[in-house]
Amino acid sequence: MELRHLRSFVAVAEELHFGRAAERLHIAQPPLSMQIKQLEQELGVQLLIRSTRKVELTPAGASFLDSARAILASTETAVEDARRVASGHAGRLVLGFTGSATYDVMPTLAQALKLDLPGIELDLKGEMLTxxxxxxxxxxxxxxxFLRPPARDPGITVSILRREPQIAVLPDTHPLAAASAVRLADLRDDPFITYLSQHRSVVYDAVIEACERVGFTPEQHTEVAETSTLVSFVASGRGVALVPASVQHLAVTGAVFRPLAGQTQEVALAVATRKDDPSPQVARVLSRTYALLGGPH
Structure with a gap:
């Protein structure tokens, strides 16, 4: 069954006149009549009653008209959907966010994308290590x-979005909790709550390097995988932590965030995609990301 046959039948059924239907379809009347005959032969039923004075629908034709209209409407919708996906205005993307970006970048970007690209369905996954x-x-x-570099696999492209300082997270009962800024060296005797070691977390390495630069290595530390757990552990008095500044968007009762005095080692936030990904949806989200957070550095 051809779509042109359905369109021809719907035109004749709505006009109840072959001449007007032919004009509507911009074809001659004889080919139109032939298409209707071919459709009736294919279906094995008579759809129209033709006479010299008028054209009428048979009961089967009236029933088939509803189905033909639905099929044509569905086809038009499918074509439009395909075009929207091909142009990047519709589709589905899965976005991953590193721990701190889960509480900062993710909600901001998700709101912007919902407004600007409503046809793209977003599956957001937070607390994902690099x-x-x-x-x-x-x-x-x-x-x-959205991850913390380095991420050197040749199969992906990484663009730095911003750099941010590390800050201290302290229990609100800590002696330095009321200070306007904290010297990192003053935390040398505190147990540390850190992200995962053994190159599973970029921020872990940055924390250890920052401590070593001021003359100590945390001897007692508890490793956690999620930022929310890390801040909660600090709030419960189990230790202190260093985190990227954006983590302060995560408010947990019992934990306070304080800047580090003096020069502090910055950590980068980057956006990563598969190398040479042709997806127009990815391109549109990246464009909106750069507009919102700043272009790649």
Whole structure:
């Protein structure tokens, strides 16, 4: 069954006149009549009653008209949907966010994308460490990652969005909790709550390097995978922590955030995609990301 046959039948059924239907379809009347005959032969039923004076629908034709209209409408919708996906105005993307970006970038970007690109369905995954995001990009379970570099796999492209200082997270009962700024060296005797070691977290390495630069290595530390857990552990008095400044958007009762005095080591936030990804949806989200957060550095 051809769509042109359905369109021809609907035109004749609505006009109840072959001449007017032919004009509407911009074709000659004989080919139109032939298409209706071919459709009736294919279906094995008579759809129209023709006479010299008028054209009428048979009961079967009246029933088929509703179905033909639905099929044509569905086809038009499918074509429009395909065009919207091909142009990047519709589709589905999976976005991953590193711990601190989960409480800062993710809500801000999600709101902007919902307004600007309502046709793109977003699956947002928070608290994803950089190595996990890299794996997700490579195995195509993730389309865009917001992570902490370095991420040097040749299969992905990484663009720095911003750099931010590390800050201290202290229990509100800590002797330095009321200070306007904290010297990192003054935390040398405190147990630390850190992200995962053994190159599973970029921020872990940055924390250890910052401590070593002022003359100590945290001897007692508890490792956690999620930022919310890290701040909650600090709030419960189990230790102190260093985190990227954007983590202060996560408010947890019992934890206070304080800047570090003097020069502090910055950590970068980057956006990562598969190398040479042709997806127009990815391109549109990246464009909106750069407009919102600043272009790649």
């Amino acid at each position: 190595p996990v995001q890299v794996t997700g990009l490579l195995d195509r379970t993730l389309d865009i990652g």
